[in-house]
Amino acid sequence: MKLTIERAALLRSLSHISSVVERRNTIPILGNVRLVAEGATLKLTATDMDLEVVETCPALVEQAGETTTPAHTLFDIVRKLPDGSQVELSLSGGDGMITVRAGRSQFRLGCLPVADFPVLHSGDLSTHFKVSAGDLSALIARTRFAISTEETRYYLNGIYFHTTSDPENPMLRAVATDGHRLARVELPAPVGAEQMPGIILPRKAVTEIAKLLGEDETLEVSVSLGKTKARIEVGDVTLTTKLIDGTFPDYERVIPTGNNKHLRVPTKAFAAAVDRVATIAIEKTRAIKMSIGNGSLILSATSPEAGSATEELEVDYSEGGQEIGFNSRYLLDITQQVTGEELELQMADSASPTIVKDANDGSALYVLMPMRV
Amino acid sequence: MTSLSIAHLDCDAFYASVEKRDRPELASRAVIVGGTGPRGVVSTACYIARISGVRSAMPMFKALQLCPDAVVIKPDMARYVEAGRKVRSLMQDLTPLVEPLSIDEAFLDLGGTEALHGGPPALTLVRLARRIEQEVGVTVSIGLSHNKFLAKVASDLDKPRGFSIIGKAETLDFLAPKPVSLIWGVGKAMQQKLAGDGIHTIGQIRGLDEKLLMKRYGRMGPHLWRLSQGLDERKVEPDGVAKAISSETTFDKDIAGLAALRAILWPLCEKVAHRLRKAGFSAQTITLKLRTGDFKAVTRSRTLEAPTQLADTLFRTAAALLAPEATGAVRYRLIGVGCSHLRPGEDADPPDLLDPGLPKRKKVEAAMEALRGRMGDEAIMKGRALPSRKPHEPRPRIIDPLAPKPSKRESAADQQPPDGNGSSASRRADRT
Numbered sequence: 001m002k003l004t005i006e007r008a009a010l011l012r013s014l015s016h017i018s019s020v021v022e023r024r025n026t027i028p029i030l031g032n033v034r035l036v037a038e039g040a041t042l043k044l045t046a047t048d049m050d051l052e053v054v055e056t057c058p059a060l061v062e063q064a065g066e067t068t069t070p071a072h073t074l075f076d077i078v079r080k081l082p083d084g085s086q087v088e089l090s091l092s093g094g095d096g097m098i099t100v101r102a103g104r105s106q107f108r109l110g111c112l113p114v115a116d117f118p119v120l121h122s123g124d125l126s127t128h129f130k131v132s133a134g135d136l137s138a139l140i141a142r143t144r145f146a147i148s149t150e151e152t153r154y155y156l157n158g159i160y161f162h163t164t165s166d167p168e169n170p171m172l173r174a175v176a177t178d179g180h181r182l183a184r185v186e187l188p189a190p191v192g193a194e195q196m197p198g199i200i201l202p203r204k205a206v207t208e209i210a211k212l213l214g215e216d217e218t219l220e221v222s223v224s225l226g227k228t229k230a231r232i233e234v235g236d237v238t239l240t241t242k243l244i245d246g247t248f249p250d251y252e253r254v255i256p257t258g259n260n261k262h263l264r265v266p267t268k269a270f271a272a273a274v275d276r277v278a279t280i281a282i283e284k285t286r287a288i289k290m291s292i293g294n295g296s297l298i299l300s301a302t303s304p305e306a307g308s309a310t311e312e313l314e315v316d317y318s319e320g321g322q323e324i325g326f327n328s329r330y331l332l333d334i335t336q337q338v339t340g341e342e343l344e345l346q347m348a349d350s351a352s353p354t355i356v357k358d359a360n361d362g363s364a365l366y367v368l369m370p371m372r373v
Numbered sequence: 374m375t376s377l378s379i380a381h382l383d384c385d386a387f388y389a390s391v392e393k394r395d396r397p398e399l400a401s402r403a404v405i406v407g408g409t410g411p412r413g414v415v416s417t418a419c420y421i422a423r424i425s426g427v428r429s430a431m432p433m434f435k436a437l438q439l440c441p442d443a444v445v446i447k448p449d450m451a452r453y454v455e456a457g458r459k460v461r462s463l464m465q466d467l468t469p470l471v472e473p474l475s476i477d478e479a480f481l482d483l484g485g486t487e488a489l490h491g492g493p494p495a496l497t498l499v500r501l502a503r504r505i506e507q508e509v510g511v512t513v514s515i516g517l518s519h520n521k522f523l524a525k526v527a528s529d530l531d532k533p534r535g536f537s538i539i540g541k542a543e544t545l546d547f548l549a550p551k552p553v554s555l556i557w558g559v560g561k562a563m564q565q566k567l568a569g570d571g572i573h574t575i576g577q578i579r580g581l582d583e584k585l586l587m588k589r590y591g592r593m594g595p596h597l598w599r600l601s602q603g604l605d606e607r608k609v610e611p612d613g614v615a616k617a618i619s620s621e622t623t624f625d626k627d628i629a630g631l632a633a634l635r636a637i638l639w640p641l642c643e644k645v646a647h648r649l650r651k652a653g654f655s656a657q658t659i660t661l662k663l664r665t666g667d668f669k670a671v672t673r674s675r676t677l678e679a680p681t682q683l684a685d686t687l688f689r690t691a692a693a694l695l696a697p698e699a700t701g702a703v704r705y706r707l708i709g710v711g712c713s714h715l716r717p718g719e720d721a722d723p724p725d726l727l728d729p730g731l732p733k734r735k736k737v738e739a740a741m742e743a744l745r746g747r748m749g750d751e752a753i754m755k756g757r758a759l760p761s762r763k764p765h766e767p768r769p770r771i772i773d774p775l776a777p778k779p780s781k782r783e784s785a786a787d788q789q790p791p792d793g794n795g796s797s798a799s800r801r802a803d804r805t
Binding site: 179 | 677690693719720723724727
C-alpha cells in the first residue's frame with residue numbers, strides 16, 4: 001500500500017472517525033482505523049462494535065492495499081502536521097509498520113492485521129428514505145438533551161424515531177425522555193418513511209450523526225433502517241449503528257391533555273431571567289420557583305448558602321394564582337431549542353406534568369415534571 | 374514539644390477490651406471477638422491472644438489453632454458503639470476538632486488549647502487517657518506529632534496503653550530507616566513496585582528527586598516524596614459526614630446461583646435504605662460488591678438519574694449489576710451493596726413521568742418502616758424476602774389482598790411503568 005493524500009482531507013476524515021474509537025480499549029484492534037487504498041480513494045473505517053463509520057476521500061494511490069493502525073495516534077500526527085502539506089502513507093516490507101511521511105517528518109506506526117478488524121454487518125435494511133440534513137439535525141438537536149443516561153432504563157438511552165399512523169398526514173417523530181422531561185419533535189414523514197419501524201437510536205450514534213449533519217445542513221441524507229440496525233449516509237460518510245433492543249415506553253400516556261392554565265412568556269426574556277435567577281439555585285437541584293399571578297410571573301430561588309434571587313416578568317396569564325417549581329437547567333434546555341418569540345407553558349397544578357412549547361409552532365412539544373419547592 | 378498539637382488516639386483491642394471490662398473473669402484469658410460460624414473471621418483479639426499470633430481478619434479456625442484456649446465472643450456492636458461514643462465525647466470535651474476514623478479511633482487537633490486546659494497538648498492528652506480508663510474502662514494509645522501522618526505512626530509505636538511523640542527535629546531521622554509500607558497509600562502492590570526499584574526504606578525515597586518519583590510512580594510520586602520528608606498538610610476535619618453507606622454479608626458456603634444471591638441481596642438493600650432514611654440521606658450511586666471464593670473482589674456501580682432512598686430501587690439497580698456476574702460460573706463468598714454520592718433526604722425519588730407507581734412505592738416503604746419501628750423488623754416484609762420455593766414444593770398459600778386478579782390486570786397498570794421492558798413476574802413478587 002502506498003498513497004498520497006492532502007492533509008486537510010485526511011484530517012477531516014480522521015476527525016469523524018476518531019470519536020468513534022474509544023480512548024481506552026481492552027481490545028487493541030478497536031483502537032485502530034482500517035485503511036483501504038484502492039482506485040483513487042482512501043477508505044477509512046472505525047468501529048466500536050456497536051457503531052461503524054466509513055469515510056472515503058480522494059487520494060493518489062500508487063499501490064493498492066490495506067492495513068489497520070492506531071486511530072488516535074494517526075489523528076494526533078496529522079493534526080500537528082503543517083497546513084497544506086501532502087501526507088504519504090506507505091506499508092513497506094514485512095515488518096508490519098506503516099510509514100507516515102510529510103515534508104521532513106516521518107513516523108512509523110504499528111499495524112494489526114485487517115483480518116482481525118471487526119465488520120458490522122448491516123443485515124436487512126428494509127426501509128429507505130431521504131431527508132435533508134437540516135431537518136434530521138433539527139429532530140435530533142431538539143430532543144437529544146432529554147436522553148436518559150441511566151443504564152437501568154437502557155431503552156431510554158437514545159432517541160425514539162417512529163411515524164404516526166395518520167394515513168392522511170404521516171409525521172416522522174423523534175422522542176426522548178429521562179423521566180423528568182420529555183421532548184417530542186415531528187416533521188412530515190419523508191417519502192418512504194411512512195411504514196418505518198419504530199427504532200431507538202443510541203446516544204453515541206446520535207452524537208456522531210449530529211456532528212456529521214452539523215457540517216453542512218444543505219446535504220441530503222440517505223437513511224436505511226432495519227429491525228436491529230440503521231445506516232445513515234451523509235456526503236462521503238456512511239454510519240452504521242446497532243439500535244437499542246428494547247421497547248420505548250408508550251410516551252403518549254405521559255403527555256397531559258387537560259392542562260388548562262396557559263401561561264405565555266416572551267421566550268428570550270424568560271430564558272434570560274431563568275438563567276439569572278438560577279445563579280442562586282442550589283447547585284444539585286437547580287430548583288427555581290415560579291409564582292404566577294394575573295399578568296405577572298415572579299421567578300425566585302433561595303439557597304441556604306448562596307442567598308436568594310427574584311425577578312419579575314410581565315406575562316400573558318389570567319387563570320388565577322399558581323406556584324410551581326422547576327429544575328432551571330431543564331427549563332433552559334428547552335428554551336434553547338425554541339426559536340419562536342413566545343413560549344407557552346400549559347399547567348394543571350404544582351405537582352403535575354407541565355407542557356412547554358413554542359406558542360406558534362406545534363412541531364415540538366416538551367413535557368416537564370415540576371419539582372417541590 | 375509544646376508546638377506539637379496533632380494527636381491520633383486509638384483504643385487498644387477495643388471490642389475485646391469492652392468484653393473484658395464487662396466480664397472481669399475474662400481479664401487474664403485470651404479473648405477473641407469475631408464470627409463464630411464456619412466462615413467466621415477475627416474482628417479483634419486481645420493482647421493475650423495476640424501473643425499466640427492471632428490477628429484481626431484471620432479466619433477463626435486458624436486463630437483457634439494458634440490459640441486453642443481462647444474465649445470466642447460474638448460481637449455485640451451495640452455495646453461497642455456505646456463505649457465508642459463515650460470515648461468520643463470525652464475527646465470532644467477537649468476540642469471540637471475531633472475527626473473520627475472509626476468507632477475506636479480519631480484524630481484530634483489540640484492547637485491553641487494550652488490556656489484553656491492549663492498545659493500543653495501532651496499533658497492534656499495524658500489526662501484524657503487516664504479519664505478514658507477511669508470513665509469508660511478501656512485503655513488507649515496516643516500518638517502526638519505535628520501532622521496526621523506522624524501522629525498515626527506514633528500511636529502505633531508503643532501499643533497498648535502507649536503514648537509516643539514524634540517531634541519536628543527528629544522526624545527525618547525517625548522516618549529514614551522505616552519501611553515504605555509505613556506511608557499511607559503504600560499497599561502491597563506499591564511496596565513490590567518500590568522493592569523492584571530497590572527502594573525499601575522511607576529514607577531512600579527522600580534521597581530521590583520528586584520529578585523522578587512522579588515519572589516513575591505517577592500521582593503517587595509526589596505523595597511519596599512529601600511523606601518521606603514528613604510533610605502532610607491534611608487538616609483534622611471534624612465534619613466526618615458519611616460519604617457512603619453500605620452493608621455486606623459473608624456466606625457460610627460459597628454461592629453461585631443468581632436466585633440465591635438475589636435473595637441475600639434484598640435484605641441488604643433494605644438495611645441500607647433504612648440507614649439512608651435514618652441518617653436523612655438519599656443516594657445517587659449504587660455499588661454492588663462481590664468477593665469470589667478465591668477472594669477476588671468484584672465491584673460494579675451505577676449512577677442513577679435521581680437520588681433514591683428506596684430499598685426497591687437499590688435492589689433493582691444492584692440486581693441488574695449482579696445478573697451478568699452471577700452466571701453460575703463463579704462462586705461467591707460475599708455480597709454487599711453500598712451507596713454513595715449522598716444527597717439530602719428530601720431530594721430522594723422525585724416524581725418520574727414514566728413511573729407513576731413511584732409515589733405508591735415510596736408510601737409503601739415509609740409505611741413498612743414506620744410499622745417496623747413500632748413492632749420490630751419481622752412485623753412486615755416484602756414477598757421478595759420470603760424463602761424461595763424449590764420447584765417441587767407446592768406454592769405457598771399467601772393471601773395477598775393487593776395482588777391483582779388476573780382478569781383485572783389493567784387495574785394494576787398504574788403500579789408499573791408504561792413500558793414492556795420490566796418483567797412483570799418480578800414486579801408481582803415485589804408486592805408486600
